[in-house]
Amino acid sequence: xxxxxxxxAVRAAIARGRDLDAPLRPIEVGDRMERLxxxxxxxxLDALWIDHGxxxxxxxxxxxxxxxxxxxxxxxxxxxxxxxxxxxADELSAVGADIEVVVTGPAERDDRLGAVLPPGEVGFDPDxxxxxxxxxxxxxxxxxxxEFIAEAGLVASLRRRxxxxxxxxxxxxxxxxxxxxxPVLTELTAPPAPGGRPSEQGMARRLADAMADxxxxxxxxxxxxxxxxxxxRPHARPGSRVVAEGDLVVxxxxxxxxxxxxxxxxxxAVGGSTGADETRWxxxxxxxxxxxxxxxxxxxxxxEIDRACRSVLERHGLVEHFTHxxxxxxxxxxxxxxxxxxxxxxxxxxxxxxxxxxxxxxxxRGGVRIEDCVVVTEDGAIxxxxxxxxxxxx
Amino acid sequence: xxxxxxxxAVRAAIARGRDLDAPLRPIEVGDRMERLxxxxxxxxLDALWIDHGxxxxxxxxxxxxxxxxxxxxxxxxxxxxxxxxxxxADELSAVGADIEVVVTGPAERDDRLGAVLPPGEVGFDPDxxxxxxxxxxxxxxxxxxxEFIAEAGLVASLRRRxxxxxxxxxxxxxxxxxxxxxPVLTELTAPPAPGGRPSEQGMARRLADAMADxxxxxxxxxxxxxxxxxxxRPHARPGSRVVAEGDLVVxxxxxxxxxxxxxxxxxxAVGGSTGADETRWxxxxxxxxxxxxxxxxxxxxxxEIDRACRSVLERHGLVEHFTHxxxxxxxxxxxxxxxxxxxxxxxxxxxxxxxxxxxxxxxxRGGVRIEDCVVVTEDGAIxxxxxxxxxxxx
Numbered sequence: 001x002x003x004x005x006x007x008x009a010v011r012a013a014i015a016r017g018r019d020l021d022a023p024l025r026p027i028e029v030g031d032r033m034e035r036l037x038x039x040x041x042x043x044x045l046d047a048l049w050i051d052h053g054x055x056x057x058x059x060x061x062x063x064x065x066x067x068x069x070x071x072x073x074x075x076x077x078x079x080x081x082x083x084x085x086x087x088x089a090d091e092l093s094a095v096g097a098d099i100e101v102v103v104t105g106p107a108e109r110d111d112r113l114g115a116v117l118p119p120g121e122v123g124f125d126p127d128x129x130x131x132x133x134x135x136x137x138x139x140x141x142x143x144x145x146x147e148f149i150a151e152a153g154l155v156a157s158l159r160r161r162x163x164x165x166x167x168x169x170x171x172x173x174x175x176x177x178x179x180x181x182x183p184v185l186t187e188l189t190a191p192p193a194p195g196g197r198p199s200e201q202g203m204a205r206r207l208a209d210a211m212a213d214x215x216x217x218x219x220x221x222x223x224x225x226x227x228x229x230x231x232x233r234p235h236a237r238p239g240s241r242v243v244a245e246g247d248l249v250v251x252x253x254x255x256x257x258x259x260x261x262x263x264x265x266x267x268x269a270v271g272g273s274t275g276a277d278e279t280r281w282x283x284x285x286x287x288x289x290x291x292x293x294x295x296x297x298x299x300x301x302x303x304e305i306d307r308a309c310r311s312v313l314e315r316h317g318l319v320e321h322f323t324h325x326x327x328x329x330x331x332x333x334x335x336x337x338x339x340x341x342x343x344x345x346x347x348x349x350x351x352x353x354x355x356x357x358x359x360x361x362x363x364x365r366g367g368v369r370i371e372d373c374v375v376v377t378e379d380g381a382i383x384x385x386x387x388x389x390x391x392x393x394x
Numbered sequence: 395x396x397x398x399x400x401x402x403a404v405r406a407a408i409a410r411g412r413d414l415d416a417p418l419r420p421i422e423v424g425d426r427m428e429r430l431x432x433x434x435x436x437x438x439l440d441a442l443w444i445d446h447g448x449x450x451x452x453x454x455x456x457x458x459x460x461x462x463x464x465x466x467x468x469x470x471x472x473x474x475x476x477x478x479x480x481x482x483a484d485e486l487s488a489v490g491a492d493i494e495v496v497v498t499g500p501a502e503r504d505d506r507l508g509a510v511l512p513p514g515e516v517g518f519d520p521d522x523x524x525x526x527x528x529x530x531x532x533x534x535x536x537x538x539x540x541e542f543i544a545e546a547g548l549v550a551s552l553r554r555r556x557x558x559x560x561x562x563x564x565x566x567x568x569x570x571x572x573x574x575x576x577p578v579l580t581e582l583t584a585p586p587a588p589g590g591r592p593s594e595q596g597m598a599r600r601l602a603d604a605m606a607d608x609x610x611x612x613x614x615x616x617x618x619x620x621x622x623x624x625x626x627r628p629h630a631r632p633g634s635r636v637v638a639e640g641d642l643v644v645x646x647x648x649x650x651x652x653x654x655x656x657x658x659x660x661x662x663a664v665g666g667s668t669g670a671d672e673t674r675w676x677x678x679x680x681x682x683x684x685x686x687x688x689x690x691x692x693x694x695x696x697x698e699i700d701r702a703c704r705s706v707l708e709r710h711g712l713v714e715h716f717t718h719x720x721x722x723x724x725x726x727x728x729x730x731x732x733x734x735x736x737x738x739x740x741x742x743x744x745x746x747x748x749x750x751x752x753x754x755x756x757x758x759r760g761g762v763r764i765e766d767c768v769v770v771t772e773d774g775a776i777x778x779x780x781x782x783x784x785x786x787x788x
Contacts, residue, residue: 323477
């Protein structure tokens with residue numbers, strides 16, 4: 001195990017993660033499987049079929065594209081195919097996962113599964129299993145004297161709370177993102193080179209390359225660089241448009257380190273000045289984002305983070321332009337539990353890593369979004385993100 | 395419509411696609427929706443619910459992360475949310491898709507769907523729909539007096555055959571891949587720079603950057619650079635290992651152009667020479683790959699492509715080391731129908747774009763894979779890939 005996420009330990013893990021030269025403590029699966037089995041027992045399940053890559057990786061360390069786990073009270077197995085036989089053995093051993101690997105072709109897999117299925121109730125995740133897989137597996141389960149039971153998000157619920165090795169990687173990913181954003185932003189304001197300013201796409205590539213140079217294994221999602229009217233699309237893709245003086249530009253960027261991603265958004269005004277409306281939007285979103293972060297703490301209703309952001313934007317007459325949720329957990333997936341929105345029903349707890357990211361979007365004109373990642377602790381939110389929130393570039 | 399895929403037209407489309415300076419003819423959805431509706435009628439379906447991004451893009455041009463299409467004999471609708479309202483209108487208009495956009499939040503979406511669902515039989519793809527979505531949507535369908543019917547791969551079957559605009563993009567992606575591989579390979583053989591040779595990861599990044607410089611919007615999959623023993627893993631991820639003299643190195647690379655990906659694999663011996671076994675593996679795989687390509691033609695059973703490759707490897711005593719399928723279709727997805735393997739049951743037809751990619755893998759020692767993309771025509775296989783297949787680098 002990698003320690004409990006109390007605030008002092010979280011701060012130390014973040015410091016270590018943010019030091020790009022420090023080795024990261026190894027990922028260990030520790031008692032993850034035992035904790036899962038305990039949850040199965042609480043729910044009167046005898047086994048759980050897990051067929052979602054990030055869940056499989058979290059439980060076993062295995063990263064191949066074809067891997068499923070049967071976790072049961074009588075034993076657990078990882079199913080994969082011949083392409084991954086070597087890799088599975090190496091990866092399980094590296095994280096200390098003590099689970100048998102079954103290497104099998106697609107034709108034999110269901111028989112191999114049937115041979116180890118315990119009779120009783122076998123959970124599956126209805127959000128992850130296709131109708132076709134369910135129809136194929138149900139007879140296999142029935143033949144073993146077992147019954148398939150829908151049970152959503154069991155492993156995801158365990159993955160919400162990060163251990164210190166995970167927080168180190170999330171902090172490393174955030175530090176890499178922090179290290180590249182301002183240097184690349186300053187290019188926006190430099191006197192145009194002979195080739196002119198880079199396009200949105202060019203800026204996104206520069207950011208991705210700079211993060212790779214610092215050790216990111218990949219971007220954690222398709223980076224967004226959205227200038228002027230493109231900024232009014234929360235999920236804009238970078239285009240060939242070249243950013244102009246006075247444009248607001250939304251940068252939504254993240255790096256991936258050993259599977260763990262960062263996620264940060266900044267909005268800047270190129271040339272250092274912009275319109276009065278744009279400045280008003282920016283100030284309101286920065287205030288809303290700070291209010292959201294200030295509301296974070298253990299035992300706080302998730303909906304309160306959303307409400308804190310929305311009430312600031314309401315006061316500024318902008319809440320109708322805030323057209324998405326307020327944040328999400330992140331870890332081995334860039335969007336994972338919890339989701340923070342007006343429909344959230346959960347409660348925050350220590351060790352969650354979440355984004356807080358209000359925005360406003362004025363179709364045809366532009367948009368502003370500000371997003372940080374924070375760790376939930378008994379001291380409130382401890383930020384992973386350190387990039388300043390200035391509007392003016394240049 | 396963009397024309398029928400006869401061999402002369404395919405050659406012209408490839409020539410245009412491969413000219414990196416030529417503008418690509420616009421993608422038009424043309425009569426795709428009408429052809430889909432005809433297939434629904436043949437199957438006695440009144441509608442089809444489509445919730446798979448590449449299917450939605452192919453039918454409508456829409457590329458957002460949240461989009462579903464209801465195609466029916468009485469009308470068709472694209473459902474998305476407020477983040478994508480502007481983008482959906484633009485993208486549908488760009489490809490000439492005449493379909494109504496329904497912008498709706500998640501809470502109202504099912505009601506909006508229910509309001510337009512025709513009574514009768516509504517197909518869904520059991521390979522794409524989760525059990526949870528099925529359980530949520532089934533009452534909506536029932537309330538409309540309709541019934542949900544599993545119908546796998548209807549849109550995928552239409553997407554198999556590419557039109558000329560699609561072939562242009564696939565050819566552009568292939569040409570970009572061709573243009574970068576040998577220049578980067580020559581770095582492997584150059585006298586080591588002060589920093590030494592790049593690692594596998596470094597080579598993968600160089601390839602990705604070089605493809606982006608030539609207009610690739612992205613890589614089409616996580617590039618594979620696998621040297622020495624890593625090459626024995628068909629799906630190896632590039633590591634920190636630096637390639638050594640005499641190593642076999644597998645490069646599996648592809649670029650993406652307007653959503654369409656290329657896929658090519660070459661295996662080289664660094665320093666120009668390698669062991670006698672390695673040379674024998676290489677020669678056998680090149681021969682097997684050529685035999686597979688030579689077997690391609692319209693009206694040919696898909697399984698014959700697999701058999702042609704496997705029989706060459708059998709003659710060389712290596713077939714037991716060929717541990718995966720022989721090829722796959724590619725287009726808006728890097729793996730799409732048809733899949734070429736010993737279990738294939740389909741027949742090749744004009745306009746399919748497929749890979750042919752046998753390989754041999756010797757655990758602990760290394761691997762060889764050779765892969766080209768070809769278009770199926772009445773003249774047989776017309777290659778998209780043009781990179782030579784030499785073993786020696788340097």
